Amino acid sequence: MEEARYEYLLQLGDSDLILGQRLAALCGHGPALEEDIAMSNVALDLIGQARFWLSYAAEIKGGDADEDTLAFLRDAPAYRNVLLVEQPNGDYGHTIVRQCFYDVWHFFVLQALMQSTDTRIADIAAKSIKEVQYHVERSGDWVVRLGDGTEESHRRTQAAVDKLWRYTGELFRSSEAEQALVEAGIAVDVATLYEPWRAHMQALFEEATLELPGDQPMQCGGKHGEHTEHLGYVLAEMQHLQRSYPGARW
Amino acid sequence: MxxxxxxxxxxxxxxxxxxxxxxxxxxxxxxxxxxxxxxxxxxxxxxxxxxxxxxxxxxxxxxxxxxxxxxxxxxxxxxxxxxxQLSPAWTTDWMSERGKENLRGYGIAPPGESAGTQVIDISRITRSGRNVLPQTCPHCGSKHTERVSEFGSTPCKALHRCLDCAEPFDYFKPF
Incomplete structure (x- = not known):
């Protein structure tokens, strides 16, 4: 059970961390000052939440592990994030659609985890969901503005939806670790979140004049360490300092 | 000892x-x-x-x-x-009255009541998000203000603008 709990905490923490790292790369490159700041704020929230999850994971692992060794000294196959968050930033429509898919899923996950029988998980979820509510509002607002914006912004946003949709299936498929914890009331059965997530997307997309893609094969594997080629590049940049100067401290 | x-x-x-x-x-x-x-x-x-x-x-x-x-x-x-300690999660409702007054004097609009322990709900997200109430300008006291961005210079603040004195100001978000 402890091994499953460790794996699950990595799943939660790694997805937050990698998306936070992706967004942090936009700092100084946002399309407008306010957007630049907003993106960095969301990145900070996600990285802060990742620290809570990874610190807990490190305590279970024991030994010399801490949040930093988990973040900076694991290779891509040891990462448990979903594939969606490691996808490149692309244009702003791409960045926002990726964010919206994740934010709404993230909200429903945390909402369910507030009832986790593991009180530490419940506490982190209750803390994080207040921040994620702001994230949901913001990315949803942008999906509508871009989707129902100009012809060009609509075209690009729809293209992002069509391209990223294949990474949404994984969000609702449990890993073995998750399944073991669902029975103990520790983890949420993500399959049950699909309907509310899809309903939220449907309402949002109607307002944004965007179309939800039809059924198609889904890309999975992140929760088992099978990643797209993009994750290696993210880690190379994020881990550069600790890899080049092991043990370096601020 | x-x-x-x-x-x-x-x-x-x-x-x-x-x-x-x-x-x-x-x-x-x-x-x-x-x-x-x-x-x-x-x-x-x-x-x-x-x-x-x-x-x-x-x-x-x-x-x-x-x-x-x-x-x-x-x-x-x-x-x-x-x-x-993470639980109960921090809320701006715990901020002291003196703290709120000091914020105002410093040019930051203090937070209003937070949703507190109410159930957080995302089901009514529309184009404009939640209703944004105009905040009182900490510089001139006008209520004729608008929100520029939900995210300000720090995670806890939003960016607003006074439509009377034309000054931008930070609003400490209810949280």
């Missing part, structure tokens, strides 16, 4: 010392005004201060922790520990 030595620090004094520790980004409010110090107690000879983080990713939190320990050391407490 004798009993008298153990109790040479009055808990009320400790609260006062902590009240002199400012928020590093908004120095007109103390960590007490912010409501992040949840408990101060002795465990045997060790002083234990329990704090609750504001935003998960707030870069000021580490500085605040260091400053709290530093303030205790300056007052002669060598054996102190900080405990971080």
């Amino acid at each position: 004798t009993v008298s030595e153990q109790t040479r620090f009055d808990i009320n004094d400790v609260w006062q010392w902590l009240d002199a520790v400012p928020d590093p980004e908004i120095p007109v409010v103390s960590v007490i005004d912010l409501g992040i110090v949840r408990d101060v107690r002795f465990e045997d000879e060790q002083l234990v201060v329990t704090i609750t983080p504001t935003y998960s990713g707030c870069p000021a939190m580490q500085v605040i922790e260091d400053n709290i320990l530093e303030a205790l050391r300056e007052n002669g407490v060598d054996d102190a520990r900080l405990d971080v």
Whole structure:
């Protein structure tokens, strides 16, 4: 059970961390000052939440592990994030659609985890969901503005939806670790979140004049360490300092 | 150590010392005004201060922790520990009235009531998100203001603008 709990905490923490790292790369490159700041704020929230999850994971692992060794000294196959968050930033429509898919899923996950029988998980979820509510509002607002914006912004946003949709299936498929914890009331059965997530997307997309893609094969594997080629590049940049100067401290 | 030595620090004094520790980004409010110090107690000879983080990713939190320990050391407490408690999650409702007044004087509109323990709900997200109430301009007192961005210069603040005096201002978000 402890091994499953460790794996699950990595799943939660790694997805937050990698998306936070992706967004942090936009700092100084946002399309407008306010957007630049907003993106960095969301990145900070996600990285802060990742620290809570990874610190807990490190305590279970024991030994010399801490949040930093988990973040900076694991290779891509040891990462448990979903594939969606490691996808490149692309244009702003791409960045926002990726964010919206994740934010709404993230909200429903945390909402369910507030009832986790593991009180530490419940506490982190209750803390994080207040921040994620702001994230949901913001990315949803942008999906509508871009989707129902100009012809060009609509075209690009729809293209992002069509391209990223294949990474949404994984969000609702449990890993073995998750399944073991669902029975103990520790983890949420993500399959049950699909309907509310899809309903939220449907309402949002109607307002944004965007179309939800039809059924198609889904890309999975992140929760088992099978990643797209993009994750290696993210880690190379994020881990550069600790890899080049092991043990370096601020 | 004798009993008298153990109790040479009055808990009320400790609260006062902590009240002199400012928020590093908004120095007109103390960590007490912010409501992040949840408990101060002795465990045997060790002083234990329990704090609750504001935003998960707030870069000021580490500085605040260091400053709290530093303030205790300056007052002669060598054996102190900080405990971080996540639950119940921090809310701006814990901010003191004095803190809110100081914010206003500093040019930051203080937070209104938060949703508190109400169930968080995302089902009514529309184009404009939640209703945005106009905040009172901390510079000229006008209510004729608008929100520029939900995200401001720090995670805890939103950016607003006064339509009368034309000054931008920060709004400490209810959270």
